[in-house]
Amino acid sequence: MKDLIITDLGTASLESYIETRRMLLKKADELTVRISELEPVRTLEMMNEILVLDKDRRLVVEMIASCSYVIEWLRTGRRPGNLRGIERRSGTQREVLMDPAMLPMIANPSMPRSPQEEEKGENRFRLEAALRGLTDRERSCYMLAHGESYSLSEIAALLNISKSSVGTYMVRAQRKVSDNVQGILILVG
Structure with missing residues (x-):
């Protein structure tokens, strides 16, 4: 030894x-x-x-x-190899776009639900079902355009893609959402 x-x-x-x-x-x-x-x-x-x-x-x-x-x-004071630290990143590099509707709801199961809350839950279910078949990029473009009211050029700048790509993703997303909305069936019982 x-x-x-x-x-x-x-x-x-x-x-x-x-x-x-x-x-x-x-x-x-x-x-x-x-x-x-x-x-x-x-x-x-x-x-x-x-x-x-x-x-x-x-x-x-x-x-x-x-x-x-x-x-x-x-x-x-920063990791070697990084050209710039996180404090000097651009907005698109720092921010992660997230749909607030996709965040988990914090609910108290002991409290009775009001009819408005039940309706919100049903609408949320319909929205999730309609967006289910979208890719991440299509979902981001669709939610920014319809949920946040951004223009195509603003979406292109946010996601670092061309304006024509945003248009293509929007057309695909709209077609998929339309097909999904027609196919939604809610069972009660």
């Missing part, structure tokens, strides 16, 4: 990560030098030793990459 060396790195701060990366870079250089000293391989034992050293060096290089990632995150 190998003896483990435990090193207290202190608190997780930018300075401690920079120091850790510096130590890891030294270790990677040492391993590279040791591998190059053994380079003209003459025996099987030497080859196995080089393979073990190379495996260790790859592990240290991965640790260096992880430290560099954390250092970049700590320096900039």
